[in-house]
Amino acid sequence: MLGSGGGSGSCSKDMAVELGDEPHVLVVDDSLIDRKLVERLLKNSSCKVTTAENALRAVEYLRLGNDTLEGTVSEVNMIITDYCMPGMTGYELLKKIKESSVLKEVPVVIMSSENIPTRISQCLEEGAKMFMLKPLKRFDVKQLKWHLMKCRN
Template identity: 30%
Template structure:
């Protein structure tokens, strides 16, 4: 138990300093790619793969690993390129996203680096909206491309964005018709997923792609003389973002008297135990794991009732 707690403490210190660790890998050729170590459970030489009928084209097969069966996706195929060759010489990066485990076939795995989020930037505008990058950085004069894994997973195994019946109250959006929710996420797919859930509730949204951009937006509202807490129902923020991560974004909000009272939800596919520690450390109000529309809708529903005083009234009536 002490070892687990030490690990939590080390990782929370890392992310609390606006830093992350990237696992670097290659596919075909010399281009280097990266993935956040937080998402990685294991890296191993590609095991024997069993083909399955009617599988998605990017799924090379399934593997039996540590007593479980996981799908192994060809990362090169996933980003719209050709299949990797000689897969027995390739590696599999086993990751955990959205409460599920999957494997990504890559050509080689290089090393882990520790880097500041400020050194990671959004993809250049010229790459277009259909690219598979969520960010880029430079390591030793070499460009490293960070792949939008959530986009890949949304295409291979689309998640439902529909809210189940009975999860939210009828007319919940009418209670906050003049207010909106700020959604902050570097993945365009993730932003749109959250937006569609919130708009099903009849609530308006504002989108920003990273913590720094979102903070500048909030500060601009303050400079215009607006009461931001009156306009925003809550902020739904990713944790892993270029320029400024969600933890630092939250800490910056809490340090600004004009913004400090905002309700902040960290919405993430990272491990829950680390998030529980960091929610307390940086002062966020809650976190919800990606991507479960009912959980997200329920949290927004409860926040609206809290703002309007109806949840407190119901408790008193009981």
């Protein structure tokens, strides 16, 4: 199931968001508790949040793999995804995003409850902006916001 948080922000194709607009973040996690936690933290930091319960739903939402429709969904400024999910991992989702001509510049953050150095390195080498350990905390959201602001300028 996809969920969308409140907010009126929207982004243009080049990810330039007008001052005052809320950045739009897609949160992908099969754990309802983790998804809601990240959603609440981001909303409290003035972000518009859309959630997906797994990577396959995120692929549908982002319209990946459909060249004629790809990128026609409302633009996202960042994608935060769990690493370990059934059906498709966060790493596989990251690879699909980085292969997309429309979405490859969108920063992707991988989160996991497991601190496995080889997994972290693999994700960063594939193009993840950050790898964060769950559960996310307010300080983590400050780091995410910094990356969002950097991408918006």
